[in-house]
Amino acid sequence: MSLARRRFLRLAGGALGFAACRPGPAEQTTAPIASGGSPPAADPPLRPEPILLGGQAQKILILGGTAFLGPQLVEAAQRRGHTVTLFNRGKTRPELFPNVEKLRGDRDGDLKALEGRTWDTVIDTSGYVPRIVKASAELLAPKVRQYVFVSTISVYADTSKIGIDEDAPLATTPDPTTEDIMPNYGALKALCEQAAEAAMPKRTTVVRPGLIVGPGDGSDRFTYWPVRVAAGGEVLAPGDPSTPVQFIDVRDLAEFIITAIEGGHVGIYNATGAPLPMGDLLSGSKAALSSNAEFTWVDRQFLADNKVEPWSDLPVWIPPDPGFEGAATFRIDRATAIGLKFRPLAETVTETVAWWNTLPEPRRAKPRAGITRAREAELLAAWHAAHPAPGKGKPAKKKKAA
Numbered sequence: 001m002s003l004a005r006r007r008f009l010r011l012a013g014g015a016l017g018f019a020a021c022r023p024g025p026a027e028q029t030t031a032p033i034a035s036g037g038s039p040p041a042a043d044p045p046l047r048p049e050p051i052l053l054g055g056q057a058q059k060i061l062i063l064g065g066t067a068f069l070g071p072q073l074v075e076a077a078q079r080r081g082h083t084v085t086l087f088n089r090g091k092t093r094p095e096l097f098p099n100v101e102k103l104r105g106d107r108d109g110d111l112k113a114l115e116g117r118t119w120d121t122v123i124d125t126s127g128y129v130p131r132i133v134k135a136s137a138e139l140l141a142p143k144v145r146q147y148v149f150v151s152t153i154s155v156y157a158d159t160s161k162i163g164i165d166e167d168a169p170l171a172t173t174p175d176p177t178t179e180d181i182m183p184n185y186g187a188l189k190a191l192c193e194q195a196a197e198a199a200m201p202k203r204t205t206v207v208r209p210g211l212i213v214g215p216g217d218g219s220d221r222f223t224y225w226p227v228r229v230a231a232g233g234e235v236l237a238p239g240d241p242s243t244p245v246q247f248i249d250v251r252d253l254a255e256f257i258i259t260a261i262e263g264g265h266v267g268i269y270n271a272t273g274a275p276l277p278m279g280d281l282l283s284g285s286k287a288a289l290s291s292n293a294e295f296t297w298v299d300r301q302f303l304a305d306n307k308v309e310p311w312s313d314l315p316v317w318i319p320p321d322p323g324f325e326g327a328a329t330f331r332i333d334r335a336t337a338i339g340l341k342f343r344p345l346a347e348t349v350t351e352t353v354a355w356w357n358t359l360p361e362p363r364r365a366k367p368r369a370g371i372t373r374a375r376e377a378e379l380l381a382a383w384h385a386a387h388p389a390p391g392k393g394k395p396a397k398k399k400k401a402a
Contacts, residue, residue, distance in 0.1 A: 046146060046203065046264030057081045058261065061119040061144065063107065063136060064126035066093045068216050069150065072254035073123060074100060080258055087114060088126070107132050111139055121146040121261050129179050130191040137199035146266065148205045148257060149196045153270060154186035155208060159327040166208070166268040166334060193268075205260055210272025210330065211247040211316065214348050215355035221315040222247055224370035226349045227356055229285040229293045236376045236383075237295040238303060238314045241279025244328035245316045246272045249348045252341060259339040269335040273342055275328050278317055281345070288346035289353060298383050306379060308371065315369045 060077050064070050065086040074097055077084050085101040094102075103113035107126065114136075122144045127133040137147055157169045173187035181188060197204045213222035228235055248271060256271055279295075286293050300319050303310075310317050318327045332340065356364065371379070 046266060057083065058120035059083050059085070059118075060261065061085045061087060061114075061117075061122040061140070063087050063122065063124045066096050067125075068218065069212060069250055069254060070125050071096060071216070072250050073125070073257060076251070076254040076258045080262070082258070085117075085119065107136060111136060114139060114143075118143045120144065121148060123148045123150070123257060123261075124196070125150045127192045127196075128181050128185075128188060130176070130188065130195045131179070133192040134195040134199060137196045137204075141199050144200075146203050146205060146261065146264065147196050147200045148207065148261060149193055150257070151189045151193050151206050151208045152186065153208045153210050153272060153330055155190040155193070156186070160323050160325050162326045162329045163331050164270075164326055164329060165331040166270055203266060205266050206268040207253075207257055207260070208268065208270050208272075209248055209253055210270075212250050212253060213247045213352070214250040215351050216250065217352070218368070220367045220369040221311075223352055223356055224315045224367060225281065226285050226289065226353045227367070228370070229282060229291050229349075230289045230353050231373075232292040233294070234380060235282070235293045235295050236314075236371075236380055237278070237282055237297045238308075238310065238317045239278070239297070239300045239319050241277060241282075241295075241297060243278045243317065243319055244275035245278055245281060245318070246275055246328050246330060247316065248272045249343055252343055256335065256340045263338060265338050267334075269338075269340075270330050270332050271335050271340060272330055272332060274332065276345070281316070284345045285349045288349045296380060296383065298379065302383060302386070303379075306382065308379065312369065313371050 060082050062070060062073055062084060065074060065084075065088060070086075074084050074086070084097075085103060086097070087103045087105060089106055090102070090104050105111055105113040108129075119140075122136075122140050124133065124136065124147065127136070127149060133149070140147065153164075155170050156164055157171045158164075161168065170190040171186040172190075173184045176187075176191055178184055178188070193204075193206045196206070211221060217223055252273075253271055256269075260269070282293075282295055285291070286295075300321075303314070308314060310319055318324055320327070
């Protein structure tokens with residue numbers, strides 16, 4: 001495995017969104033990356049009959065459904081007239097959706113509750129190990145029409161290429177039987193995709209999200225920035241403001257998945273936002289939050305010298321280091337062609353901060369991503385000492401006492 005690949009997996013730690021176009025700070029756009037040629041063709045739809053256009057309501061089974069994406073899927077499906085059943089262990093927020101049918105079991109060895117039942121579609125939000133995905137997909141194959149597997153853009157083997165589309169090579173692992181998820185996250189997700197397709201050929205929809213953000217995100221990977229900007233004052237901003245980032249609001253992702261189901265769309269779809277310059281993310285957040293934040297852009301080398309890591313210490317941001325030149329150029333035109341849409345950035349930012357402010361103070365006191373305010377102040381002081389404002393010069397060294 002290459003050094004770049006190992007670093008990519010370390011930075012990923014889960015599904016992540018990675019400059020060719022410059023959307024304005026108020027909204028994301030659906031303009032595809034210009035990489036030559038037309039978008040790759042997806043498989044033809046199974047049944048293009050959206051319920052909102054007179055199609056039939058569907059019975060949807062969600063494997064999981066109570067963490068982050070799952071609840072948004074339930075709400076989107078219900079808003080659009082579908083009936084939802086949840087299958088999970090009942091350990092994560094079991095109080096959610098008291099009026100939704102809940103089947104209890106364990107994907108790893110206890111699928112009895114699914115036996116003897118039929119649904120139109122299953123959405124798999126909790127598959128990480130091919131063996132487990134294979135078991136559920138094979139059991140449900142005779143009982144459902146369509147299998148939607150929520151994967152990740154971490155499946156791609158090479159992020160040095162510009163304009164990564166759905167046909168790009170996938171990550172592999174020397175041992176395809178391993179179930180050690182974190183070091184093999186992307187490769188195992190790719191194998192999960194293949195297990196689902198093998199069980200339900202030409203009836204599987206693979207959705208590869210980027211970084212999923214918005215209200216309810218327990219990782220704080222995106223939330224760090226709106227919350228920090230809302231606090232105002234001098235904000236350490238990483239690298240070059242033109243460096244692109246990609247992410248998708250969890251509600252937009254949920255709506256897209258339901259749209260794909262209603263249209264009977266099978267095949268593979270990258271599902272993340274259009275590239276957005278980091279500077280536009282920060283300035284757009286400032287405008288949306290009416291903040292007095294002032295951004296000090298600190299260069300990549302200084303951050304590296306001070307052991308500040310992209311993605312973990314300063315979330316969302318992935319600089320175009322060697323091996324990562326294409327890490328914010330994922331093509332999304334196949335998904336936008338069938339209905340992927342984006343809400344304005346300001347809506348995601350303000351509603352993320354509003355949600356954050358509802359959390360208990362002890363939780364807000366310990367964010368799960370990003371540097372602390374004390375560390376930020378330390379870095380800013382060191383940066384200003386090394387890069388004094390014009391006319392000020394570097395501080396004079398104190399003379400030692402005679």
